[in-house]
Amino acid sequence: MTAETLDAAGLRRRARELLAAHPPATTDRLAFLRARFDAGLAWVHFPEGLGGLGAPRALQAVVDAELEAAGAPDNDPHRIGIGLGMAAPTLLRYGTDEQKRRFLRPLWTGQEVWCQLFSEPGAGSDLAALGTRAVRDGEDWIVDGQKVWTSSAHLARWAILIARTDPALPKHQGITYFLCDMTDPGVEVRPLRQITGEAEFNEVFLTGVRIPDAHRLGAVGDGWRVAQTTLMNERVSIGGMRLPREGGMIGPVARTWRERPGLRTHDLHQRLLTLWVEAEVARLTGERLRQQLAAGQPGPEGSGMKLAFAGLNQRISGLEVELRGEEGLLYDDWTMRRPELVDFTGRDAGYRYLRSKGNSIEGGTSEILLNIVAERVLGLPAEPRTDKDVAWKDLAR
Amino acid sequence: MSTQPDPLPAGAARPHAGPDLLYSEEEEALRAAVRDLLTDHCAAPDVLARTESDTPHDVPLWKILAGGMGLAGLLVPEELGGQGAGHREAAVVLEELGRAVAPVPYLTSAVVATEALLACGADDLVTELATAASTGVLAVALSTAPGAPHAVVRRENGTLRGELTAVADAAVADVLLVPADDGGLYAVDAAAATVVPQVPLDLTRPLARVRLDGAAGRRIGDAEPAVRRALRAGAGLLASEQLGLAEWTLTQTVAYLKERKQFNRPVGGFQALKHRLAQLWLETVHLRAAARNAADALARDEDADVAVAVAQAYAAAVAVHAAEEAVQLHGGIGMTWEHPVHLYLKRAKSDALAYGTAGAHRETLAALVDLPAPPAAPAPVG
Numbered sequence: 001m002t003a004e005t006l007d008a009a010g011l012r013r014r015a016r017e018l019l020a021a022h023p024p025a026t027t028d029r030l031a032f033l034r035a036r037f038d039a040g041l042a043w044v045h046f047p048e049g050l051g052g053l054g055a056p057r058a059l060q061a062v063v064d065a066e067l068e069a070a071g072a073p074d075n076d077p078h079r080i081g082i083g084l085g086m087a088a089p090t091l092l093r094y095g096t097d098e099q100k101r102r103f104l105r106p107l108w109t110g111q112e113v114w115c116q117l118f119s120e121p122g123a124g125s126d127l128a129a130l131g132t133r134a135v136r137d138g139e140d141w142i143v144d145g146q147k148v149w150t151s152s153a154h155l156a157r158w159a160i161l162i163a164r165t166d167p168a169l170p171k172h173q174g175i176t177y178f179l180c181d182m183t184d185p186g187v188e189v190r191p192l193r194q195i196t197g198e199a200e201f202n203e204v205f206l207t208g209v210r211i212p213d214a215h216r217l218g219a220v221g222d223g224w225r226v227a228q229t230t231l232m233n234e235r236v237s238i239g240g241m242r243l244p245r246e247g248g249m250i251g252p253v254a255r256t257w258r259e260r261p262g263l264r265t266h267d268l269h270q271r272l273l274t275l276w277v278e279a280e281v282a283r284l285t286g287e288r289l290r291q292q293l294a295a296g297q298p299g300p301e302g303s304g305m306k307l308a309f310a311g312l313n314q315r316i317s318g319l320e321v322e323l324r325g326e327e328g329l330l331y332d333d334w335t336m337r338r339p340e341l342v343d344f345t346g347r348d349a350g351y352r353y354l355r356s357k358g359n360s361i362e363g364g365t366s367e368i369l370l371n372i373v374a375e376r377v378l379g380l381p382a383e384p385r386t387d388k389d390v391a392w393k394d395l396a397r
Numbered sequence: 398m399s400t401q402p403d404p405l406p407a408g409a410a411r412p413h414a415g416p417d418l419l420y421s422e423e424e425e426a427l428r429a430a431v432r433d434l435l436t437d438h439c440a441a442p443d444v445l446a447r448t449e450s451d452t453p454h455d456v457p458l459w460k461i462l463a464g465g466m467g468l469a470g471l472l473v474p475e476e477l478g479g480q481g482a483g484h485r486e487a488a489v490v491l492e493e494l495g496r497a498v499a500p501v502p503y504l505t506s507a508v509v510a511t512e513a514l515l516a517c518g519a520d521d522l523v524t525e526l527a528t529a530a531s532t533g534v535l536a537v538a539l540s541t542a543p544g545a546p547h548a549v550v551r552r553e554n555g556t557l558r559g560e561l562t563a564v565a566d567a568a569v570a571d572v573l574l575v576p577a578d579d580g581g582l583y584a585v586d587a588a589a590a591t592v593v594p595q596v597p598l599d600l601t602r603p604l605a606r607v608r609l610d611g612a613a614g615r616r617i618g619d620a621e622p623a624v625r626r627a628l629r630a631g632a633g634l635l636a637s638e639q640l641g642l643a644e645w646t647l648t649q650t651v652a653y654l655k656e657r658k659q660f661n662r663p664v665g666g667f668q669a670l671k672h673r674l675a676q677l678w679l680e681t682v683h684l685r686a687a688a689r690n691a692a693d694a695l696a697r698d699e700d701a702d703v704a705v706a707v708a709q710a711y712a713a714a715v716a717v718h719a720a721e722e723a724v725q726l727h728g729g730i731g732m733t734w735e736h737p738v739h740l741y742l743k744r745a746k747s748d749a750l751a752y753g754t755a756g757a758h759r760e761t762l763a764a765l766v767d768l769p770a771p772p773a774a775p776a777p778v779g
Contacts, residue, residue, distance in 0.1 A: 257768055264771035272768060273759040277710040284686035284707075288418035295419060304679040373678055374671035378651050381666035 006055040008062045015066040024072040033109040042108045083107040083114035089233040094218040115156035117147040128171045134163035143209040153189045153202040162223045167393040175223035179215040196354045197334040249316045250279035300377040310359035317352040416693040424489045431493040439497045441737035448600035454569045459501040463529035469507040470527030479527040488637035488692035495641025498740045500601040502566035506532045513627035517618030531571035538563040542753025543628040552577040556611040567605035576620035583614030599747030632752035633705035636688035636712040643681045643719035650723045680715040709758040713749035720745040
């Protein structure tokens with residue numbers, strides 16, 4: 001492989017070769033995705049043999065555009081976001097060669113869905129307080145505990161899991177990172193019904209689950225550091241998308257305003273214009289961040305994007321419920337559903353209002369993200385920690 | 398958990414190259430040069446001392462910026478004596494001037510008056526302004542929004558008569574661009590007018606009353622399009638000044654709260670204050686995107702009306718919020734005359750009115766993006 005073939009033209013040529021050898025119109029979807037992975041065009045910045053070519057990450061867009069234009073199937077990235085955004089980069093960084101070969105291809109093709117077993121009833125924002133235990137037993141670990149807020153657990157074949165392997169150490173130590181087979185005995189998934197009526201996520205009970213030591217990721221006791229890779233990648237993936245003007249939640253509200261003059265009031269007009277401006281500015285900020293990343297100048301702005309969108313979505317959807325007047329008193333459907341995806345599009349304003357409340361909680365609460373901005377971007381001091389040097393088992397609970 | 402909801406499908410996806418929201422290397426070099434100059438020649442104690450003198454404007458500094466560095470000609474083509482650069486570069490200069498609350502007529506002369514003259518094709522005057530041979534201001538109140546009504550003087554027997562108020566930087570202008578009731582824009586030699594300083598809220602951008610008692614003026618063009626274009630550029634690039642101001646106040650406040658101790662801890666370690674500062678940082682990041690977008694849109698003359706209205710509907714609240722938080726979080730020090738933060742608060746609040754309030758720009762936007770207001774409420778009966 002020569003470096004010059006890894007420019008945009010070289011990758012475009014490789015994409016065309018793939019399309020010629022496996023015409024999308026006559027190739028089975030999974031077969032095409034596997035061939036794409038094997039051609040190194042899945043995530044071009046990954047190493048050869050693992051779905052990539054070691055090319056610059058920015059060139060993925062060239063490949064995606066070429067394949068999309070030819071009508072090639074994609075790997076349904078929204079449905080397998082946890083695997084792609086969290087498990088894969090962590091496997092790449094900390095996995096053994098055998099683990100990478102075993103897991104990355106079915107993860108990328110979507111054949112195996114992943115979920116994330118991190119949060120617990122007593123360990124959310126203070127994730128390092130987790131209490132799920134893993135005890136060594138010969139070549140296996142025996143895991144007992146309870147996880148919560150687990151999206152896709154009912155669909156997942158594999159999970160990334162952190163568990164406490166040495167309670168005598170302070171809470172950030174003595175944690176180990178595992179790959180958990182969700183079909184193993186002792187793994188029980190129970191739906192959690194939410195504020196919206198649906199059960200988008202789950203509780204997961206782990207009772208005497210045997211995980212072979214070969215499914216440990218990283219060193220024993222090094223799980224917190226491994227988990228940081230996962231969490232950092234979770235936040236990097238946010239805000240990178242490109243939206244047109246009115247491309248977010250402001251779109252449906254603006255359309256309703258235009259189509260239904262009878263709903264207009266002066267108070268709503270002022271609020272709508274204010275939110276329209278904020279939505280446009282947030283969109284431009286996302287676009288600026290994307291341009292920075294593409295130019296190889298990653299800035300700290302990404303930390304703020306999720307914060308901004310969470311608040312904005314909540315205020316826009318709140319306005320939308322009010323704008324609808326009498327209709328705003330109604331709700332589309334309280335039936336308990338088990339969606340594979342968060343579907344803002346297919347539901348009414350009331351659903352958007354309720355579901356967006358989760359935007360400032362999931363994936364790091366807004367309060368924690370503000371701390372991160374204050375400490376890592378502005379360099380302000382951390383709050384005093386009383387639990388830093390105390391053995392986990394001795395902490396008050 | 399999924400962290401990002403699926404974006405809603407676009408109403409109409411517009412595949413286009415879009416704005417360039419970054420800074421080029423040349424722009425960063427320009428920034429560094431302006432910042433160096435201001436560090437040496439525009440320290441806060443000097444700005445403060447000047448506000449209490451008879452000459453609140455820093456004319457020597459203006460001469461260096463405008464003439465020595467050629468910055469007055471950024472918007473002017475080279476064949477007219479300018480630099481042939483554009484709004485993106487002028488925006489970078491304004492960021493730095495905002496950081497220093499520099500008392501120089503850059504926005505009023507090099508942007509607003511220059512745009513009015515360019516609109517009129519008044520090439521001789523453009524060249525004078527661009528080469529810093531003279532300084533000009535547009536004689537409308539600083540609070541006028543693009544497209545909004547403004548005061549005019551009467552044209553009688555070939556001379557101009559009347560009074561215009563709240564004209565920014567008129568005290569240092571050599572030429573006044575005066576709109577008259579016949580629809581024309583007139584260039585008036587400042588010596589032919591009576592310019593009386595008004596007491597301004599913002600001590601670093603002095604205002605004056607301009608009185609014309611039968612002054613001679615040269616008609617250079619139609620006032621309406623020239624004033625509209627000038628104020629649009631002024632409003633759009635003001636967002637960059639507001640960005641610089643917000644950034645300076647945030648940076649100073651963060652530095653102060655790392656040093657200042659109460660309850661045996663740095664005050665900046667308390668979560669309630671950290672969250673306020675993080676929120677401000679987020680607002681300035683957003684303001685940067687909006688201000689860059691406005692500058693880029695003006696430079697390309699594409700989507701400029703919307704981009705300017707969006708930037709001005711957003712910027713003032715951020716700059717005022719940043720300055721108000723800076724005063725509050727500096728505690729008693731923030732209330733003193735000696736600490737320069739009050740200069741920033743006064744500039745920020747004054748900027749909130751300059752070239753139209755956020756509300757005025759939202760009204761403009763309502764028409765531009767088809768979000769019409771409901772009909773006016775009927776007058777109460779009886």
